[in-house]
Amino acid sequence: MNRESGSPFFRLFLAIFTLVFVMVAPVRAVPFNVTIDTMLLSGTTGQMAFDLINWDPASNKATITGFSTDGDLGVSSPLNGPLTIEDDFFLNEFLQTITFGDFISFGVELTSNTTGAFPDSFSFFLLDDVEFYPLFFTTDPTSADALFAIDVDGSPTGALLNFEGMDSPEGMDSPPRATWTVVPAAAAPEPSTTWLLAMALGCFFMARRKARPNVR
Numbered sequence: 663m664n665r666e667s668g669s670p671f672f673r674l675f676l677a678i679f680t681l682v683f684v685m686v687a688p689v690r691a692v693p694f695n696v697t698i699d700t701m702l703l704s705g706t707t708g709q710m711a712f713d714l715i716n717w718d719p720a721s722n723k724a725t726i727t728g729f730s731t732d733g734d735l736g737v738s739s740p741l742n743g744p745l746t747i748e749d750d751f752f753l754n755e756f757l758q759t760i761t762f763g764d765f766i767s768f769g770v771e772l773t774s775n776t777t778g779a780f781p782d783s784f785s786f787f788l789l790d791d792v793e794f795y796p797l798f799f800t801t802d803p804t805s806a807d808a809l810f811a812i813d814v815d816g817s818p819t820g821a822l823l824n825f826e827g828m829d830s831p832e833g834m835d836s837p838p839r840a841t842w843t844v845v846p847a848a849a850a851p852e853p854s855t856t857w858l859l860a861m862a863l864g865c866f867f868m869a870r871r872k873a874r875p876n877v878r
Contacts, residue, residue, distance in 0.1 A: 693727070693769045693770065693771035693846075693847045694769065694770050694771070694812065694819075694822070694844050694845065694846055694847060695767070695769055695844070695845055695846075695847050696766075696767060696768050696769070696770060696786070696810070696842065696843070696844050697765065697766075697767045697842060697843050698765065698766040698767070698788075698809070698840055698841070698842040699764070699765060699840060699841045699842065700733070700762045700763065700764060700765060700766055700788075700839075700840050701764045701765075702839040702840065703762040703788075703797070703839050703840060704733075704762050704763055704764055705761070705762065706761070706762055707759065707760070707761045707762070707791045708759075708760060708762060708788055708789055708790055708791050708797055709757050709758065709759055709760070709787075709788070709789040709790070709791055709794060710757070710758045710760055710766070710786070710787070710788060710789075711755055711756075711757055711786065711787040711788075711789055711794075712724070712726060712745075712747060712755065712756045712757075712758075712784075712786055713753065713754070713755045713784065713785045713786070713787070713808075714747045714748075714749050714754040714755075714782065714783075714784050715749075715752065715753060715754075715782060715783045715784075715785070716749035716750075716751065716752050716753075716754065716782055717779065717780040717781060717782050717783065718775075718776055718777055718779045718780060718781055718782045718814065719777050719779060720775035720776050720777050720782070721748070721749060721773075721775060722748075722749050722772060722773045722774075722775050722782045722814050723746055723747060723748045723749065723772070723773055724746070724747045724770060724771070724772050724784045725744055725745070725746050725747075725770070725771045725772075726741065726744065726745040726746075726747075726756075726768055726769070726770055727744050727745075727768065727769040727770075727771065728767070728768055728769045729741040729742070729745075729766075729767070729768040730765075730766075730767045730768065731760065731763055731765060731766045731767070732763035732764055732765060733760050733761050733762045733763035733764075733766070734760065734761040734763070735758060735759070735760055736759060739758060740756070740758075741758060741768075749782055757789075759791065769847060770784065770786075770812070772784055772812060772814055772820055773814070774814060774816055774817065774818065774820065775814070775816075776814055776815060776816040778816075781813040781814045781815050781816075781821070782813075782814040783811055783812065783813045783814065784811065784812045784814075785806070785808040785809075785810065785811040785812075786808060786809050786810055786811075787806070787807065787808050787809065788809065788840060797839060797840070798827055798828065798829075798839050798840065799827070799828040799829060800825040800826060800827055800828060801825045801826045801828060802825045808825060809825060809827075809840070809842055809844075810822065810823060810824045810825055810842070810844045811823040811825075819846055822844060822846075824844050827839070827840060827841060
């Protein structure tokens with residue numbers, strides 16, 4: 663067999679080997695599915711705040727997908743399609759006015775770049791439409807009253823901090839006016855590098871065997 667770089671078998675092997683490494687995607691963040699019950703807020707107007715805090719020198723972005731609500735966002739909204747928030751500044755915020763219905767749902771996906779410094783962080787808030795104060799207290803330890811936060815710690819899912827509602831500002835006997843769940847979406851399995859390489863080698867040797875002339 664001709665072993666020169668111009669050999670058709672050698673070129674075939676290089677083509678398959680290159681394909682393997684093109685198919686092996688880098689680690690991506692697993693998206694989260696967010697569902698918020700806003701029945702107790704139905705008919706009132708407020709603001710949704712999607713915040714990406716830029717702590718880490720590494721660049722990250724948050725993408726909001728599949729936004730759905732039976733409330734009213736007005737004539738048009740960037741949330742009708744995928745919305746990307748990039749960490750160009752320290753506080754990167756998208757505000758959306760909403761007349762609440764019974765529910766809000768959306769997906770959020772973060773990139774997972776980190777230098778090991780204090781992590782970038784995504785958080786979500788429900789605010790009033792006048793002074794932009796939180797509509798109710800949560801167990802957020804920073805007292806910012808986020809519903810949840812996700813720290814970009816370099817892992818595929820990030821570090822989810824899911825808070826709970828507390829008594830609303832009207833009084834200690836007034837219950838939280840929303841409940842929510844934040845869960846990782848099912849991640850599509852990435853092909854194994856070893857498995858793809860084995861498949862490539864198998865294809866190469868099968869092609870080589872078929873091309874070999876029969877010797878009697």
